[in-house]
Amino acid sequence: MTKYRDLYDNIIRASDRSVASMIVGQQIRQVSDGGGYMANPKRKWSKARTSRHRSAWKLGLPGLVECPQCHTKMLRHKVCKTCGYLDGKEIVKIEETA
Numbered sequence: 001m002t003k004y005r006d007l008y009d010n011i012i013r014a015s016d017r018s019v020a021s022m023i024v025g026q027q028i029r030q031v032s033d034g035g036g037y038m039a040n041p042k043r044k045w046s047k048a049r050t051s052r053h054r055s056a057w058k059l060g061l062p063g064l065v066e067c068p069q070c071h072t073k074m075l076r077h078k079v080c081k082t083c084g085y086l087d088g089k090e091i092v093k094i095e096e097t098a
C-alpha cells in the first residue's frame with residue numbers, strides 16, 4: 001500500500017500533466033517490477049486458438065478421380081495423362097512407347 005501512496009503523492013506534486021504521466025508510468029513500472037501488482041494477460045492468444053490456427057496450415061490433396069477409359073487415377077477436369085481422353089473423347093494422342 002505504501003507504494004501506491006507514493007504514487008499518489010507524486011501525481012499530486014507534479015503540476016504539469018505530461019510530467020505527471022511520465023512519473024506515473026515510471027512508478028507503475030517500478031511497482032510491477034517489485035511487487036507484481038499490475039494486471040497483465042497471461043498470454044496474447046489462448047492455447048486453443050493457437051492450435052486451431054496451426055491446424056489450418058496444411059496441404060490439401062488434389063482432386064483425383066478414376067479415368068473411365070483406362071481406370072488410372074487422373075486429375076479432375078483435366079485430360080487423362082495415360083490415355084489422353086476427356087469426357088469419352090480422345091483429346092490428346094498419346095504415343096505408345098514400347
Ligand SMILES: [Zn+2]
Binds near residue numbers: 069071074081085
Ligand atoms: Zn485414361
